Amino acid sequence: MPDLLEKENNTYAGEVNKLAKGLAHPNVGLFTHIRGASVVYGNLKTLSPKVRKFIEDNVALCQPDEIHICDGSEKENKQLLSLLQKKGAIKPLPKYENCWLARTNPADTARVESKTLICTEHERDAVPTPKSGKRGGLGNWISPANMDKAVQERFANCMKGTTMYVIPFSMGPIQSPLAKIGIQITDSAYVVCSMRIMTRMGQAVLDKLGNSDFVRCLHSVGRPKNGKLEYPNWPCDPERVIVLHKPATQEIVSYGSGYGGNSLLGKKCFALRIGCTIARSEGWLAEHMLILGITNPQGKKHYIAAAFPSQCGKTNLAMLTPTIPGYKAECVGDDIAWMRFDQNGVLRAINPENGFFGVAPGTSNISNPIAMNTIFKNTIFTNVASTSDGGVYWEGLEKEIDTSKLEVTDWKGKKWVRGESKTPAAHPNSRFCTPAHQCPMIDPNWESPEGVPISAILFGGRRPHGIPLIYEARDWKHGVAMGAAIRSQATSAAEFKGHAVMHDPFAMRPFFGYNCGHYVQHWLSMDKPGRKLPKVFHVNWFGRDKNNKFLWPGFGENSRIIDYIVRRVDGEDIARDSPIGLLPKEGSINLEGLPSKPDMKALFEIDVSFWLKEIDSIRQYFEEAIGEDLPKEIYDQLTEMKQRLQKS
């Protein structure tokens, strides 16, 4: 494949002139300049002085040839998609409507936690002080001077010969008082098209912004130091990847990766890492949580929010198809929740995103029919396999796509044969990026400016052994301790190998924007007079039996647990005490109609020796990773639980 990016005439203006005559934005042709770079798309006049200054500073740094100010229009989107296609960065999937496939450099397929840093004056503001030099794994710190250096080293002249895109975007519905605005600069059209799906993007955001401040986001896919691109279709610089956040000035800088979690800066970087620092100072919560609406057979509706680590079932639960009769589920969000108590003391949540960036493998009509009814139009797929009929394929679709009659090309672009090929067809962290409004069960209130009221919060993770299917916190403090103590098997969402059980407080380990201990303190501080605190639960869909089979059928059958939760919220007397929290009374989980009875004894067994060990390892982790920064109340919770277990 020739490196089209190298060619001078491959600039955006060149493309527009050659390819897209008549499609171009009215301002193309009326070139103006910012520091020598020509504005080839968009209207400089609509930019506030602050936005203009932000662009100017970064033009001076990155030295792009051209500047494109995104308006978010359909026309613009079409142009960029055809540009990406021409460059070989994406290919169309003609089996579906307006769907595209991107294959990344195989070295750029997931978030890189070790290269994700928080920049503060004092290290302790960003990360907890670990005991005696042990690495805590709860974030990485960088000093302001080193951040400046890292930026200079990577960004100086990094956009020479290319186009700089300026993306104004809103996290949250533009008119919501809970929404926040960012501007992302990037040199990737893939990022622009993806941001258009994942956020509210374009001119309307600039109109709303006026001359107010915004979160400053700078991104470049970068280039290796030697200038050689191993995968010209997917420029990146894996060796020098870095994702930086400076809460004090609300700045995000990301270099070297085009993969969503590192490059769509509205998502993890803004909505979680910077978001949680804003939330802390303004008294609310920015969380790695799905938001689900659930209406019971009597017509009463509740909303729940749930935090599970990456690849642990948020999207699937957010798109639940209840298997018990009379229940209706509706989706507000699948990954991030911004929540604040209103003047009536009700916790209200918005989904700051506008689309789903979901894990493809495992998604099927059996596991998640709702996702399957969402993703086959206007979607960008990344690192899935493709089929000779212009469709997509991944592990989990074996029963739905007969690959014996088709040729399959794996995520790396190689021929793949089921049963013969030794590697998976799709990358385990391959994703779909799809508009939320296409979801057939999207909640009528999903864009409600004031947010939806939250009745229950769930924490969970992948725990093969020892952790029951569901248990309930005794009170808020216990619930906060539950969140802080989340552990889960590693997945392919980040760079870790294997399935070791890792600690992941609040499912936020990769996403803390400030010291995790202070974060836990912030959660404790939510308990104020006059507030209706949600009930807190811990769930585990991933328990396994002796043969390593899942004990619980999961997916749609999780509605049986959601049913139990909303009945608890409504005050039903169906829980019993146990040393670890409240467990369902026998017979209180509706199992009617399940094709085979799960082993409820195994699903709810409380093995005292397991739990004593579990508590010791959690305490050890807290002491080593968070130390004195963790509030004493949380250590007390562990002590009390241990005493209860020892008495039982």
Ligand SMILES: Nc1nc2c(ncn2[C@@H]2O[C@H](COP(=O)(O)OP(=O)(O)OP(=O)(O)O)[C@@H](O)[C@H]2O)c(=O)[nH]1
């Ligand atoms: N056994 C079992 N697997 C599940 C269940 N729910 C989800 N999974 C699997 O877990 C994997 C990840 O599920 P997702 O719903 O995409 O996870 P997520 O938390 O949204 O992931 P991120 O987008 O990385 O944050 C998929 O392979 C699912 O098939 C369940 O109830 N039981």
Ligand SMILES: O=C([O-])CC(=O)C(=O)O
């Ligand atoms: O950020 C990403 O890569 C995708 C995601 O939702 C997660 O990992 O939680």
Ligand SMILES: [Mn+2]
């Ligand atoms: Mn996620």
